[in-house]
Amino acid sequence: MSAGSQxxxxxxxxxxxxxxxxxxxxxALLAAGLGLWLAAPGHSATIWLLNAGLIALMGTPIMRxxxxxxxxVRLRDWLFAGxxxxxxxxxxxxxxxxxxxx
Amino acid sequence: MPAVTPALVAIVMAAxxxxxxxxxxxxxxxxxxxxxxxxxxxxxxFKVAAAISLxxxxxxxxxxxxxxxxxxxxxxxxxxxLEVASAAGGVAAATTVAYVSDxxxxxxxxxxxxxxxxxxxxxxxxxxxxLDTSLDPGVLGGGFYDEESGANVIYRVKRxxxxxxxxxxxxxxxxxxxxxGGILKVPALNAWCGVPIxxxxxxxxxxxxxxxxxxxxxxxxxxxxxPPLAAAAVLGVLLGSRAGLWFGGRxxxxxxxxxxxxxxxxxxxxxxxxxL
Numbered sequence: 457m458s459a460g461s462q463x464x465x466x467x468x469x470x471x472x473x474x475x476x477x478x479x480x481x482x483x484a485l486l487a488a489g490l491g492l493w494l495a496a497p498g499h500s501a502t503i504w505l506l507n508a509g510l511i512a513l514m515g516t517p518i519m520r521x522x523x524x525x526x527x528x529v530r531l532r533d534w535l536f537a538g539x540x541x542x543x544x545x546x547x548x549x550x551x552x553x554x555x556x557x558x
Numbered sequence: 559m560p561a562v563t564p565a566l567v568a569i570v571m572a573a574x575x576x577x578x579x580x581x582x583x584x585x586x587x588x589x590x591x592x593x594x595x596x597x598x599x600x601x602x603x604f605k606v607a608a609a610i611s612l613x614x615x616x617x618x619x620x621x622x623x624x625x626x627x628x629x630x631x632x633x634x635x636x637x638x639x640l641e642v643a644s645a646a647g648g649v650a651a652a653t654t655v656a657y658v659s660d661x662x663x664x665x666x667x668x669x670x671x672x673x674x675x676x677x678x679x680x681x682x683x684x685x686x687x688x689l690d691t692s693l694d695p696g697v698l699g700g701g702f703y704d705e706e707s708g709a710n711v712i713y714r715v716k717r718x719x720x721x722x723x724x725x726x727x728x729x730x731x732x733x734x735x736x737x738x739g740g741i742l743k744v745p746a747l748n749a750w751c752g753v754p755i756x757x758x759x760x761x762x763x764x765x766x767x768x769x770x771x772x773x774x775x776x777x778x779x780x781x782x783x784x785p786p787l788a789a790a791a792v793l794g795v796l797l798g799s800r801a802g803l804w805f806g807g808r809x810x811x812x813x814x815x816x817x818x819x820x821x822x823x824x825x826x827x828x829x830x831x832x833x834l
Binding site: 464465467468469471472473475476478479482483486487489490493494503506507509510513514516517518520521524536539540542543546547549550551553554555557 | 774
């Protein structure tokens with residue numbers, strides 16, 4: 457069996473918990489923001505809650521790549537640790553392009 | 559572009575529930591239904607409809623992957639390799655799509671949907687199941703317990719360059735049309751690369767989140783993501799995807815493929831007629 461086919465069950469379980477936490481947090485923030493938007497139009501906290509929910513939503517897959525990187529480093533699987541760094545660099549590029557347009 | 563009213567928010571949330579349940583059922587995200595509904599039915603600009611849908615794709619990806627994690631269906635290594643290509647495709651399209659006309663996007667959407675429907679129909683009987691458990695899956699292959707055949711399934715990944723190319727294009731398609739990109743990756747991984755359809759769908763579901771995040775921030779910066787509508791769509795899709803995932807474990811792969819093909823053909827016809 458090659459080094460690359462080591463089971464990743466531990467990582468898969470970690471990622472499952474991370475993803476569900478991200479979904480719960482972002483859904484709670486979006487529901488609160490949307491509820492406030494309906495109940496009190498123009499309230500200053502509305503846009504903050506909605507944006508925080510969207511950022512938590514977008515942050516979840518990014519955190520997933522970070523956690524994967526840590527696990528590949530722990531397994532000394534340098535090829536896949538390197539690949540996660542490439543993906544993180546691509547996501548960082550998107551955020552830089554987005555911020556430069558604001 | 560209609561005004562963002564409580565009524566519109568409610569309609570968008572209901573559409574999200576339906577799109578989310580169908581999307582999770584098919585393993586392709588809900589966008590392929592949500593974009594045509596937001597755009598063709600509600601009159602929301604195509605780029606805004608696509609961006610709202612892409613935000614829900616992130617939620618679908620996280621929710622569906624959390625549900626399938628632990629069953630060995632998600633191929634984490636293959637997913638990470640292909641995300642290098644799909645995220646690059648997402649960034650590339652997000653930086654250019656603002657300068658493409660809605661008509662061109664609608665035509666492209668029709669073509670992509672039609673090609674994928676044809677591919678699905680041509681692969682109905684292919685199973686990619688190797689019942690030899692001594693097979694070495696290699697660095698990128700995998701194995702899982704298949705409920706349908708009641709056996710352990712082991713597979714190798716063939717034609718990785720083809721999978722990378724399709725993933726890059728899926729990243730383009732994801733950013734341009736807001737549909738996740740699973741409609742390209744799942745059939746391609748299944749038909750060309752030897753990945754069983756459930757493993758292909760689970761891996762694609764995980765990938766579409768990162769792929770979407772590679773373009774949504776840029777679309778947000780362009781003003782294509784109205785927060786109340788995005789929130790309503792996300793909450794609806796999350797509710798719907800729970801129902802779809804429940805049905806997905808009980809549907810047979812052949813019916814899943816047939817259903818996907820019919821849905822894609824319908825969407826394609828609607829958009830071809832609109833853009834002519």
